[in-house]
Amino acid sequence: MSEESYIVNEGKNEIIEVDGVKYQRLAIRTHVITDKDDVCDVIEKYAKPYAKPDDIVFMTEKAVACTQRRAIPMKDIHPRPLAKFLCKFVLKTPYGIGLGIPETMEMALQECGTPRILFAAAVSAVGKLFHKRGWFYKIAGYKARSIDGPCDYTLPPYNHYVVLGPAEPDETAQKMSQRLGGIKVAITDINDLEGQILGISHSSMDRDLLVKILKDNPLGQSLEQTPIGIIRVVK
Template identity: 35%
Template sequence: MSELRIIPVPTRILTEDDDIAEAIAYYAGAEVTRDDLVCCAESVVAVTQGRFVFPEELDISAAAEFCCRFIPDYGSLASPHGMQALMDVEGKWRVAAALFAGFLAKLVGKNGMFYKWGGKEAAMIDDVTGTMPPFDKAIVYGPAEPDLVARKIAARVGAFGAMVADVNDLKRSRVVGVSGGVDGAPAARLLLDNPFGNASQKTPICIVKNYRQYQEGHTA
């Protein structure tokens, strides 16, 4: 089997004026083969789609001020502006009801239900400092149509596949979008050490070399 390697790819700062597939082709295309998986940080995909808001643009409600107190300090919704950003897209009453129901679910041993019931953005929003400058000063929503984005990336660079992933330094790795033929589960496990560098490193893209052979050997 060919050697499996993960190669972080440096870029310039990507903005809403960029097309993510074209940016990946420019910065990583020469490295990609038909055996490789191209991965991109979900927050950077969202930025290129213009899916972000700055805290000063939000009108913070009393409900957001109250509800954010029940989120752990490390969470993106623990600040009033993070919570308000969620309420603006998912609805104030839905979020508040999901928070209350999630608390009740915890009492019977079911954790994480708030993020299931609070709408898809509940688990996707990145608060300030969550992505590449200057968007570290913005609240970034999840990307739109991530599976379609992954398919476009794979087709543009001629890769075995592509994946949009939500990875952090807390050993959390989650598939947000994936192209056809790619099993996201083993790919997500490979990213647990977070090869992305969304801050000063400017490496929001990585190439998993020889992933096709790896997947064939790790799936039934």
Template identity: 50%
Template sequence: MNYRNHFLTVNPEKEEFVTVDGQTFGCYGIITELVTEQTDLTAFVLQYAAPLLKPGDILLLSEKMVACAQGKARPLDSIHPGGLARFLCRYVRKTEYGIGLSMPETMQCALDECGVFRILLAAAAGAAGRLFGKKGWFYRVAGYKAAAVDGPCEFTIPPYDRCVVPAPSHPGQTARMVSKILGCTVLIIDCNDIGGRILASSHRKLNRSFFLRVLTQNPLGQSREQTPIGILRPCPQSPDLSRMREK
């Protein structure tokens, strides 16, 4: 699938085709150069995505990629965690899929992004949730900006293996801007190998719950694939796309 030296790829351990409610989509990543704060997002999508798009395609943008292009990546040595961040991070569970807010630097970033009051309220909710055996109350209160904070991991591409990356600014506006340039639906997604969320969509009526199920396998990958953008392509044998939009 080569187009002007760029191509669609199916990442390791991912399925090329995913079927949800009778609708089948091809799920592809696009290998790109390393995205930095010097990356012009408009030129980037025109270079890598535009030559590959077909009518009906949906463009996927990694929220981390968008944040990096916005210059929001923060080197670890530039973050100076306070006492509150050091205290709160002790109560966050670290998983094999990422650090989350379990280190002082990522917790400090969450405090900076969300505000002290909201994080304290979320911490209280999380503590209450533990008493009742419920998970996820912290992030429900803290919001997507806390959940989207990405910490450094050994499987992350340098230099971001030594950075904390918060949520992108104005994701909805960014999705609509890219959609206007390329003429396709655009989703900014925050996915990993245990789940994810659609941070923003260029089209308000798009059925997010449906597409979250399509994206369950995380087609952009979780390691060093270097596919920060991708395409969902409706298959011809599934012409009825009525479920793609909310009724």
């Protein structure tokens, strides 16, 4: 792979060691992906020239969701009073808005259903009494956890959008893998605080291991414009 074909984002390491194995993480810059793109075309254009058979190609959930028309302009979201109330109790972090604004909470209510979100909120309130955090998302599920709100550092035009998690992530990863000739593909939701693997193309892939390999978020979450990466074992 030539130096021009990938970058190592500022503040990120190219190599990480997990359980005694070293992995190279290669970030690939793309154009700004929108709903006019087909995700399989994108992965083929940018990853296929460089990926090797034993690699794992990974793509951010946000980029995948944008191709599925799951990025909604803020102006088109009209939060109900319940959303305005519930978002007040969401823990604010420097790593993203999450469900901390009425618009993202409204989309969580629509995506997950009002009863599930209310139950998750009740369980979360009990958890806080015991100084336990994270119970809300365990109940609400990955659809709620994957909702991204606009931040100052978000790549335009998505600094004015709410982006939902990708639809059918495993099936989408399988289609992307087929376009790459069977190379393994993962759809990732990694930020500077935590991570999860939303979709995998092959059932043999270890989601927990992938989270460890990508725990420092090598693709970044700001203006890097690198939504695709390659994981390669260093031999």
